[in-house]
Amino acid sequence: MLKTGGLDRFISFQDGIVRCEAGITLGEILELAVPRGYFLPVVPGTKHVSVGGAIANDIHGKNHHRAGTFGRHVRRLELLRSDGSRAEVSPGDELFNATVGGLGLTGLITWAEIALRPVPGAAVQTDALKFTGLDEFFAISDESDALCEYTVAWLDVLSREHRGIFYRGDHAAGAVRAPRARVSVPVDVKLVNGLTVRAFNAAYYLAQRGGKRVGHYDPFFFPLDAVDRWNRLYGKGGFLQFQCVVPAREGLRELLDEIARLGAGSPLTVLKKFGDVPSPGMLSFPRPGFTVAIDLPSSEIQTFARLESIAAGAGGALYPAKDARMSAATFVKSYPRLDEFKRFLDPAFSSSFWRRVAG
Amino acid sequence: MKVLVLGATSAIAQAAARIWATRGDELLLVARSAEKLQAVADDLRTRGGKVETMVHDLNDRSSYSTLARLADVVLLAHGVLNGPDVLQTNLVGPVELLELIGEILPPGACIAAISSVSGDRGRAKNALYGASKAGLDAYLSALRQRLFHKGVRVVTLKPGFVDTPMTAQMQKSPLFSSPASVGRGIVRAIDGRRDVVYLPWYWRFIMLIVRMIPEPLFKRMSF
Ligand SMILES: Cc1cc2nc3c(=O)[nH]c(=O)nc-3n(C[C@H](O)[C@H](O)[C@H](O)COP(=O)(O)OP(=O)(O)OC[C@H]3O[C@@H](n4cnc5c(N)ncnc54)[C@H](O)[C@@H]3O)c2cc1C
Numbered sequence: 134m135l136k137t138g139g140l141d142r143f144i145s146f147q148d149g150i151v152r153c154e155a156g157i158t159l160g161e162i163l164e165l166a167v168p169r170g171y172f173l174p175v176v177p178g179t180k181h182v183s184v185g186g187a188i189a190n191d192i193h194g195k196n197h198h199r200a201g202t203f204g205r206h207v208r209r210l211e212l213l214r215s216d217g218s219r220a221e222v223s224p225g226d227e228l229f230n231a232t233v234g235g236l237g238l239t240g241l242i243t244w245a246e247i248a249l250r251p252v253p254g255a256a257v258q259t260d261a262l263k264f265t266g267l268d269e270f271f272a273i274s275d276e277s278d279a280l281c282e283y284t285v286a287w288l289d290v291l292s293r294e295h296r297g298i299f300y301r302g303d304h305a306a307g308a309v310r311a312p313r314a315r316v317s318v319p320v321d322v323k324l325v326n327g328l329t330v331r332a333f334n335a336a337y338y339l340a341q342r343g344g345k346r347v348g349h350y351d352p353f354f355f356p357l358d359a360v361d362r363w364n365r366l367y368g369k370g371g372f373l374q375f376q377c378v379v380p381a382r383e384g385l386r387e388l389l390d391e392i393a394r395l396g397a398g399s400p401l402t403v404l405k406k407f408g409d410v411p412s413p414g415m416l417s418f419p420r421p422g423f424t425v426a427i428d429l430p431s432s433e434i435q436t437f438a439r440l441e442s443i444a445a446g447a448g449g450a451l452y453p454a455k456d457a458r459m460s461a462a463t464f465v466k467s468y469p470r471l472d473e474f475k476r477f478l479d480p481a482f483s484s485s486f487w488r489r490v491a492g
Numbered sequence: 493m494k495v496l497v498l499g500a501t502s503a504i505a506q507a508a509a510r511i512w513a514t515r516g517d518e519l520l521l522v523a524r525s526a527e528k529l530q531a532v533a534d535d536l537r538t539r540g541g542k543v544e545t546m547v548h549d550l551n552d553r554s555s556y557s558t559l560a561r562l563a564d565v566v567l568l569a570h571g572v573l574n575g576p577d578v579l580q581t582n583l584v585g586p587v588e589l590l591e592l593i594g595e596i597l598p599p600g601a602c603i604a605a606i607s608s609v610s611g612d613r614g615r616a617k618n619a620l621y622g623a624s625k626a627g628l629d630a631y632l633s634a635l636r637q638r639l640f641h642k643g644v645r646v647v648t649l650k651p652g653f654v655d656t657p658m659t660a661q662m663q664k665s666p667l668f669s670s671p672a673s674v675g676r677g678i679v680r681a682i683d684g685r686r687d688v689v690y691l692p693w694y695w696r697f698i699m700l701i702v703r704m705i706p707e708p709l710f711k712r713m714s715f
């Protein structure tokens with residue numbers, strides 16, 4: 134990993150276009166932009182992501198069905214290569230397309246220019262709908278994607294009937310207060326096991342009243358940021374994240390049934406339908422289909438391998454940003470532009486991931 | 493509010509200046525590297541500050557009369573950890589400059605200078621640095637007395653270890669703070685009423701203990 138902590142300066146902000154160094158976080162951009170009536174075109178589940186990291190993994194958000202990936206909204210960027218040369222690239226340049234989703238392997242992004250979107254304020258109007266069974270999920274998802282900017286579902290993986298809560302939202306007008314300071318998990322405590330996950334999921338499901346509300350954007354987009362060091366809930370061993378996309382409904386069903394059967398999973402299982410807005414990135418992860426993200430305690434490596442083989446068998450792909458164990462075979466199979474990408478590798482930049490899957 | 497920042501490219505100074513910029517304050521930035529200063533100025537402008545810049549080497553005393561400007565707050569931040577200029581940069585220059593600035597500041601204004609916990613007790617590891625900051629502490633205390641009756645505040649800022657380019661070579665430990673948290677502390681100290689502020693606050697107690705170690709024991713120690 135390289136540290137981009139020093140690259141933390143804004144360069145300009147004009148007419149909804151922000152130019153900044155690559156170490157600026159998405160949270161810092163929102164702090165600057167929202168009071169001026171703009172929002173990032175794409176945000177992930179945490180605001181503590183740098184612009185460089187957002188481009189290198191070509192991140193997606195709850196509005197993938199409308200806005201596509203982060204990389205689609207980058208207007209230009211500067212790349213510093215290990216031979217000391219600097220290249221300013223923009224959409225259409227092959228080096229740009231390699232760098233978007235390029236896992237940091239094409240050089241160091243020093244700054245980037247991002248087109249923001251206008252919003253009426255800091256508020257989002259959200260709606261939560263309970264569902265039981267995948268057919269109900271598919272129906273709500275199709276309807277909501279046509280209606281709303283943001284859609285995502287939380288799924289109780291351990292309930293065999295696949296119950297969950299579907300969240301959808303849009304930016305809205307109106308004054309809302311920012312959330313208060315965060316709570317912290319002070320020590321490593323192992324709270325997550327099959328029993329507590331089940332209890333959590335049941336309690337969470339029952340506690341959700343559903344229905345519409347208007348609130349600040351922060352808890353809607355970044356619920357985990359409110360709990361500092363939440364990964365400590367998994368105890369000292371930490372956790373693995375598994376995220377894949379599968380193109381068709383049958384593949385999704387098979388995957389979720391297997392997760393339920395293995396009794397694996399966490400309170401944070403997320404399900405979303407990706408749209409078909411294309412990304413410029415050669416190694417971009419999002420593609421049409423359904424994406425599932427689950428957290429597994431690090432001890433469950435076999436579960437990981439099992440899920441990988443189901444996803445790959447269903448013609449899907451794994452997300453390298455959350456990779457812990459992806460095999461070379463799966464990577465090569467699911468990223469068809471890999472050979473094209475390799476021409477743009479910077480010889481000095483590599484990673485353990487890259488050595489394992491392509492080395 | 494108008495703030496004169498001396499050594500505006502310092503990581504700690506930038507962190508404080510970002511808060512002022514976000515509030516929409518006026519900033520007059522002084523630094524020796526034109527290129528770095530330009531990047532800092534663009535950042536602060538983008539965040540909402542009204543920014544002016546002046547490029548000066550602060551070891552060059554011929555610039556001091558131009559630098560003595562009217563401001564509500566003066567933040568003196570420049571400094572070096574080692575090298576041939578430690579005493580000049582951290583002590584002699586700041587004293588000469590603050591002598592001039594103290595003369596012209598109006599009642600209600602505030603001078604805040606970044607000293608260091610290192611000034612509390614000399615250590616073999618950074619003798620000149622510690623001496624320069626101890627000297628600065630003594631001078632600031634004198635200036636505080638002198639300007640008290642004029643209604644001008646003098647704040648001595650004493651950070652502990654901060655993760656900045658100055659400490660890039662040092663082994664990091666849990667005692668290190670981020671420039672952002674120290675920057676917040678500086679803004680709070682200037683808004684508040686304390687005279688001597690440790691950043692973060694617990695360094696006051698760490699240094700109290702360090703100062704209490706008897707000299708016959710201290711001379712044998714190596715930290
Ligand atoms: C709680 C949580 C929720 C998440 N939710 C989502 C989500 O909803 N959608 C999604 O897409 N992702 C999500 N992610 C993943 C996250 O967005 C990506 O891993 C992102 O790349 C992390 O960025 P970072 O700044 O932390 O970078 P790092 O983790 O430091 O780096 C990530 C990659 O970016 C490269 N990189 C970083 N900076 C640069 C640079 N300046 N130049 C070149 N390469 C660089 C690194 O080499 C590395 O390959 C989530 C992660 C967490 C922890």
Ligand SMILES: NC(=O)c1ccc[n+]([C@@H]2O[C@H](COP(=O)([O-])OP(=O)(O)OC[C@H]3O[C@@H](n4cnc5c(N)ncnc54)[C@H](OP(=O)(O)O)[C@@H]3O)[C@@H](O)[C@H]2O)c1
Pocket residue numbers: 499500501502503504505523524525528548549550551569570571572581606607608609650651652653654655656657658659
């Ligand atoms: N970091 C710590 O652990 C720590 C702890 C206690 C106190 N402090 C004090 O905090 C202050 C700021 O330091 P920092 O940590 O923010 O480190 P920093 O980022 O290295 O800042 C030091 C700044 O001083 C400037 N400078 C040095 N000599 C100068 C000169 N002759 N003329 C003009 N500018 C000059 C440097 O300019 P260039 O960028 O051009 O070199 C640099 O911007 C210093 O006074 C330091 O002693 C730091």
